[in-house]
Amino acid sequence: MKGIVFTEFLEMVESKFGLETVDNIIEQTNLSSEGVYTSVGTYDFNEMVSLITGLSDEVNIPVDDLIYTFGLYLFTGLANAHPEVIKSYNSPLGLLYSIEDHIHVHVKKLYPDAELPTFKILDKTDTSISMIYSSSRGLYRLAHGLIEKAFEHFNGSADITYELIKEDGTEVKFNITQNG
Ligand code: MNH
Structure with missing residues (x-):
């Protein structure tokens, strides 16, 4: 890590x-x-x-609550460390849509030994996105916090729900609908 x-x-x-x-x-x-x-x-x-x-x-x-809180905190840290990555986006849904194909690709160039999760997009509309988080580390609550903070970053908010596809949290489906 x-x-x-x-x-x-x-x-x-x-x-x-x-x-x-x-x-x-x-x-x-x-x-x-x-x-x-x-x-x-x-x-x-x-x-x-x-x-x-x-x-x-x-x-x-509880550990899970701390991981979620850390996700909220970490988004700002990553955004400040790599402003060029965040600057390409003008909406939280656009940013989320690009984690896999742009953001984490860029991260892998910066840090070749980074161990990143994968996000598979299932569906996207103008106001919502659903995607599957996969990682052997099972840090889906970290993803939850990062996703929530991405909306706050653009002065918005969202309704975020998740379902564990695998009990150990290594595969989790997120349903995200923006408010307003
Ligand atoms: Mn990203 C690790 C999700 C945006 C750079 N990221 C992780 C992990 C999750 C994650 C979850 C923890 C590893 C795992 O689960 O296996 N990341 C996201 C989400 C967003 C995101 C949901 C947007 C919202 N990440 C970003 C941005 C950057 C970034 C923006 C940088 C510009 N992420 C990283 C780095 C790691 C990481 C660096 C650490 C990798 C490692 O420890 O090897």
Whole structure:
């Protein structure tokens, strides 16, 4: 998993829960990187799982809720790190429609070792999109937060529902309808 995900995660923990919580979860978790990340580095995905589990224990919030909250936070971090990617879009549905064929293709050029999910578009209208998230990492709640923030980025909002196609969350169908 790319370092930018780790640096954004620790920033979120600091801003929402404080520096002491950052220190506690890094101390209590057995991390091979000792909690030191650079945005261009690549680290074991299990290390992220440990950090999120540690945070969940520390603040008594379910892991899934924390992952969703992190998705909301991460969208802004990715958009700020790569403004050129976001600038090509003038609507959230246009952006979502292009994750697979443009955004993540661009990401793969920037970070050849990135491990990205796939999004298969099932249907798109002027006001809605449905698509299937697939990834062995099962981070569909992260996708949920990222999708929701994409609408906020364009000063809009959406009704977002999902259905697990596979119980372990490695394949999930999203139905997204924009409001207004
Ligand atoms: Mn994208 C990882 C979904 C926009 C760059 N992205 C992920 C993951 C999800 C995801 C989910 C977690 C990995 C996984 O599930 O297997 N990404 C989205 C969605 C949007 C999105 C739903 C839009 C909404 N992503 C973007 C944008 C950028 C970007 C915009 C950058 C300009 N994404 C990344 C990077 C990773 C990532 C970088 C980390 C890959 C890795 O850790 O190896």
